[in-house]
Amino acid sequence: MRLVVLGGGESGVGTAILGKQKGYDVFVSDFGKIKDSYKEVLIKNGIDWEDEKHTESLILNADVVMKSPGIPEKAAIVKKLVEKGIPVISEIEFAAPFTKALTIGITGSNGKTTTTMLTYHLLKSAGLNVGLAGNIGKSFAEQVAEDKYDSYVLELSSFQLDGIINYKPHIAIITNISPDHLDRYDYKYENYIDSKFRITMNQTEEDYLIYDADDEAISEWLKYNKTKAKLIPFSLTKTFEEGAFIKDNTMEAIINQEEFKMETESIALEGKHNFKNAMAATSVAKLMQIRKATIRESLSNFQGVEHRLEKVLKIQNVQYINDSKATNVNATFFALDSMTTPTVWIVGGVDKGNDYNELMALVREKVKAIICLGVDNRKIIDAFGNVVDIMLEVNNMNDAVKMAQRITEKGDTVLLSPACASFDLFENYEDRGRQFKEAVHNL
Incomplete structure (x- = not known):
């Protein structure tokens, strides 16, 4: 099986390492320059690569192609691959079948990094053997190759979700949706919204979708489209029998008949949008059966994300x-x-x-x-x-x-x-x- 990787950055090099480990014939091609640090890794692992060009004869003979999220579908080489019927997938799609780990996938126009980091902080503080990947840090594929985590918290961009076919997270979060990256979606907002909802397209009745019930685009989509996942909403203004909400300056989360309460002033992150991120992360923690005391402590000592307020x-x-x-x-x-x-x-x-x-x-x-x-x-x-x-x-x-x-x-x-x-x-x-x-x- 020939695996061609387009893009020699973090996700590309990680995919190449995993592909090689699983017995694929791997070739990495980058139209730009590959950083020296990544070249060294490819050479050390005996992986063929090229940069500043795409040699079609070495790419169009692929059985499967992993495209880095930064490369648009409109790129000439991608169009040729699609015409030939060669599957073009994302790193997440390629790596997921090679791990038994449970994944928590988080997407949204804003708040996804904070929610991802906060969720990871909650699970790690509870002693879970958990990895952090996706748009953050070390690539998911490379961590799967090392095979040392029982679960992963993944920050997923719409570009990563565009390249999935079978991948499904056990728990999905959509923090919110607002117009962004429309240049990649033919300037059609509905295409971008559909792209975000790919996170739940393969979920089953055993899985969960946590979402912002105050968000217009999310509510509209859920009104006209179906997901099999169990829905867990969160809101600043509404209350739920199952879900998370703010009432009288208290955050409440009711999940699987269990209630969790915490004063909003004890939450380290400030601002209404951060209460939403906290509700989403708390919902995951409750689904993962983390103790209330641990959740409280983690929410009150979380330091926040660099470059975000x-x-x-x-x-x-x-x-x-x-x-x-x-x-x-x-x-x-x-x-x-x-x-x-x-x-x-x-x-x-x-x-x-x-x-x-x-x-x-x-x-x-x-x-x-x-x-x-x-x-x-x-x-x-x-x-x-x-x-x-x-x-x-x-x-x-x-x-x-x-x-x-x-x-x-x-x-x-x-x-x-x-x-x-x-x-x-x-x-x-x-x-x-x-x-x-x-x-x-x-x-």
Whole structure:
């Protein structure tokens, strides 16, 4: 069996290692450059590879192809594979049959990283032998090759879900759905929504789907489509006989006739959206029969995720917050919504077709100044130019932070929450967040 891996990054190299271990004839092809560290791993494992090209004669003879999530379906080589009827799958689909481990799959436009990390924290604190993979850290395939975990918490993007055929998580979570990556879905929101719901398409009556019952797109889909999984909703406004909800400043989760309660003020993560992430993670913990005391302790000591509403420093009574992971409008909505002091907002980058109107009421209420950090800021200036008193443009992070410091007063907050991708001025959102933190520490 010939396995061709498109893309020589984390998921590609991990898949190659697992494929080789399982007796496949493996070839890795990357149209870009493969990092030296990954080349070394491929060479050490005796795996053939090429970069900066796709040699069709070495690819179109595959029995199965694993496509890295970053490569679009529209890529010429992918179209040729599909025409030939060669299965093109994701790393998760390839690796899942080689493990008996139970998987918890988490997707959503926002909140999935926090929910994934929090769920992992809850299960690990309870002493479970659990791995963490998907969009985070070491590839799922490579961890399956090492075969040392009984269960995995997987953060799954819509691109990873597009490449599944038979994979099903025992527990699935959809945190929320808002327009994102529409450039990959023919600019049709319904295609993106369907893509997210692939997480439940193979689930059976034995499995669970945990979802945000306040989310319009999710509720609509569930109204017109069926899943066999047992549904477990969570909500900030509704209550359920089975599910999780907030009532009188208390989070309650009722699952399998067992009730769990915790005061919301004891939850380490702040903000309404984080209560949702906590309800989703708690629901998993209850399904995995983790003790109440362990759940309480884990929710109260969780540190949060880097680059997601991360408090960096307080300088002269001004709080600096790094929310670089907010790469779409919906994520920035959560960030602005959780601000309680006058805010200097650093925003901008590569626009994915953003509609800034959703933020208008929050900007009027909370934002005293906007600093645009992008190559092209026209849309942001058009949207908010008449709404805030101060609107500035910069083209590097140091200037953004220095400028912010100049216009703040005691008690203000400086919030980096870009609502955009980072590729115009930075390598990725992590690089953007690190540069922000460095600039703040250098003030």
